Amino acid sequence: VIDRAARWRRRTATVIASALITTYFAAVIVHVGPLNTVKIRHGDQASRVLVPYFDQNWSLFAPDPISSERGILVRGRESGTARVTEWLDVTSSANSDSRSRVLLSPRTSRIISNGLSMYLSPNPYRALIIEKATAEDLEIDESAFELTPEEESFQSNAVEMMVRYASTRALVRWGSSIDEIQIRIVVHDFPAFSQRSQWGDVGSIRTEDLPWADVARGVGE
Amino acid sequence: MIDRLRSADALVSSLWEQPRGLVSTAALRIGLGAVGLLYYLSHFLERRFFFGPDGVWSWEVFRGLLSDTNSFSLYALSQSLWWFEVLYFLGIAAALACITGVGGRLGVAVHWVMLWSIYQRNPALLDGGDNLAYVLLPFLALTASTRTLTLWTGRRRRQPDGVQLGRPVSTAAALGPTATFIHNMALIVIIGQICIVYLVSGLYKFGGELWINGTALYYILRTPEFMWDPVSPMVFTNGPIVTLGTYGAMFLLAFLPLLVLNRSTRATALFAVMGLHLSIAVLMGLWGFALTMIVCDLVLLGDDHLIRMGARIRSRVLGQDEPDTWQGEEPEQVVPVLAPDAGATMSPEQHDAQTLERAP
Numbered sequence: 127v128i129d130r131a132a133r134w135r136r137r138t139a140t141v142i143a144s145a146l147i148t149t150y151f152a153a154v155i156v157h158v159g160p161l162n163t164v165k166i167r168h169g170d171q172a173s174r175v176l177v178p179y180f181d182q183n184w185s186l187f188a189p190d191p192i193s194s195e196r197g198i199l200v201r202g203r204e205s206g207t208a209r210v211t212e213w214l215d216v217t218s219s220a221n222s223d224s225r226s227r228v229l230l231s232p233r234t235s236r237i238i239s240n241g242l243s244m245y246l247s248p249n250p251y252r253a254l255i256i257e258k259a260t261a262e263d264l265e266i267d268e269s270a271f272e273l274t275p276e277e278e279s280f281q282s283n284a285v286e287m288m289v290r291y292a293s294t295r296a297l298v299r300w301g302s303s304i305d306e307i308q309i310r311i312v313v314h315d316f317p318a319f320s321q322r323s324q325w326g327d328v329g330s331i332r333t334e335d336l337p338w339a340d341v342a343r344g345v346g347e
Numbered sequence: 348m349i350d351r352l353r354s355a356d357a358l359v360s361s362l363w364e365q366p367r368g369l370v371s372t373a374a375l376r377i378g379l380g381a382v383g384l385l386y387y388l389s390h391f392l393e394r395r396f397f398f399g400p401d402g403v404w405s406w407e408v409f410r411g412l413l414s415d416t417n418s419f420s421l422y423a424l425s426q427s428l429w430w431f432e433v434l435y436f437l438g439i440a441a442a443l444a445c446i447t448g449v450g451g452r453l454g455v456a457v458h459w460v461m462l463w464s465i466y467q468r469n470p471a472l473l474d475g476g477d478n479l480a481y482v483l484l485p486f487l488a489l490t491a492s493t494r495t496l497t498l499w500t501g502r503r504r505r506q507p508d509g510v511q512l513g514r515p516v517s518t519a520a521a522l523g524p525t526a527t528f529i530h531n532m533a534l535i536v537i538i539g540q541i542c543i544v545y546l547v548s549g550l551y552k553f554g555g556e557l558w559i560n561g562t563a564l565y566y567i568l569r570t571p572e573f574m575w576d577p578v579s580p581m582v583f584t585n586g587p588i589v590t591l592g593t594y595g596a597m598f599l600l601a602f603l604p605l606l607v608l609n610r611s612t613r614a615t616a617l618f619a620v621m622g623l624h625l626s627i628a629v630l631m632g633l634w635g636f637a638l639t640m641i642v643c644d645l646v647l648l649g650d651d652h653l654i655r656m657g658a659r660i661r662s663r664v665l666g667q668d669e670p671d672t673w674q675g676e677e678p679e680q681v682v683p684v685l686a687p688d689a690g691a692t693m694s695p696e697q698h699d700a701q702t703l704e705r706a707p
Binding site for chain 1: 356359360362363385388389390392393395396397399401402403404405408411412415416417418463471472473474475478479481482485524528532535536539540543544547548551552554555556557558562563565566567569570571572575580583584586589632634
């Protein structure tokens with residue numbers, strides 16, 4: 127049995143805590159929910175409540191999963207010489223690294239898959255809007271394709287990470303005489319669901335070569 | 348009106364006097380500790396490559412992103428290699444403290460600080476499981492998650508007045524009203540947060556063409572990063588399995604909060620979704636993500652189910668009696684003299700007798 131004053135203290139505290147929890151959930155719903163009028167108006171406020179420590183994103187394999195195989199190749203050269211190495215696949219080995227020890231596999235493959243996501247779509251919303259507009263044959267302003275400074279730094283962070291990863295592999299493969307590397311991004315649209323019996327066939331392939339970069343030495347030392 | 352006020356008051360007093368989900372929160376603590384530990388151990392051999400001062404996520408990028416997001420990481424305090432090594436090992440220790448319940452709330456909070464720090468050191472490696480872990484850990488630190496299922500309670504259960512594994516300590520007396528209130532409110536946030544994850548991740552899929560036409564599972568499993576070579580093709584080349592699996596996952600995820608709200612569908616839905624997560628672990632190799640989600644599923648399952656499961660596991664695996672039937676009075680011949688854990692099935696008198704015999 128508790129006295130009157132304590133009872134009122136409990137009631138007040140319960141009301142305050144409930145208000146805080148409601149605010150938290152309202153912020154989460156606006157923050158993780160789809161783009162709508164509420165989000166356009168209050169999205170920034172929600173982000174102020176949640177970012178960085180409660181930042182979250184639950185579009186897991188959604189709205190659509192990536193329906194292509196993405197990877198990178200690397201080649202190297204010694205500066206001042208015309209000799210350029212062949213392309214080396216540094217993606218398959220990362221993928222098998224990440225399946226090597228069941229529960230205890232390192233996440234090597236994420237360097238490439240997350241790196242490429244960051245590079246290829248630094249702002250998924252914008253990519254989606256452009257894609258929609260293109261599909262509906264709408265006229266798109268040139269400025270829609272220009273990246274914001276944040277998106278540009280997002281991309282360059284991703285490139286730097288992939289260069290650092292690819293450098294370690296290139297130095298192991300060709301020795302320390304290599305001083306420049308180039309990354310080739312490969313996007314392979316594998317056979318679609320309707321051709322699933324030939325799932326291993328090579329579909330259409332697109333590539334993008336990043337500019338030559340100085341090899342990163344001493345990564346991981 | 349007065350009735351309504353009375354029931355509101357009853358709710359208030361139960362929030363202050365009745366801690367709910369003590370086993371659920373303990374399970375979440377063990378699970379998030381274990382997932383953190385796995386993260387450290389998975390990258391242990393190449394830790395300098397993934398997180399070190401000269402790691403693959405460069406120091407400048409790391410510092411730049413930290414100041415952009417107004418966040419912290421203990422790894423940013425010094426660029427020296429020994430500081431990195433010290434922190435990495437402290438991180439492992441904090442994960443172990445979280446698993447075992449050592450340090451109580453503080454242990455959980457320290458685990459969050461260490462985990463947040465390593466996540467920030469290389470955010471490119473993270474997935475939805477890590478995201479949910481770092482969101483839930485601060486709330487978990489507010490709960491009384493170290494009331495049961497700790498090293499401590501494990502030892503205590505051999506004492507006559509102790510609790511059985513998976514049985515909360517007699518609660519209200521052990522936990523003050525303020526601690527009880529904070530625990531309950533934090534538990535509400537944890538459960539609500541997990542439900543939002545399911546709802547949102549399910550609903551977003553309804554907006555995807557590949558999910559709507561029932562082929563998403565093929566594309567996910569066919570991606571080399573998530574393909575288990577001999578096994579996955581058997582699954583993703585099978586049309587009916589792909590379609591059923593795609594639609595099944597969409598509906599299960601989006602409707603899980605509703606199915607959990609309803610007592611009669613709760614356990615079935617949660618075991619189904621745990622099966623989904625287990626297959627994500629096995630087929631796609633996403634063990635960290637899957638284990639995090641399974642632990643959250645256990646939280647939604649709730650104390651009653653967990654206690655019963657714990658009892659069943661105990662009786663099957665360890666050959667001990669179910670706590671539900673344990674009354675502290677066992678016929679003498681049941682006590683196996685050679686059983687290493689015989690104390691757990693003993694009556695207080697027997698326990699005392701054995702303790703006395705062992706005393707020097």
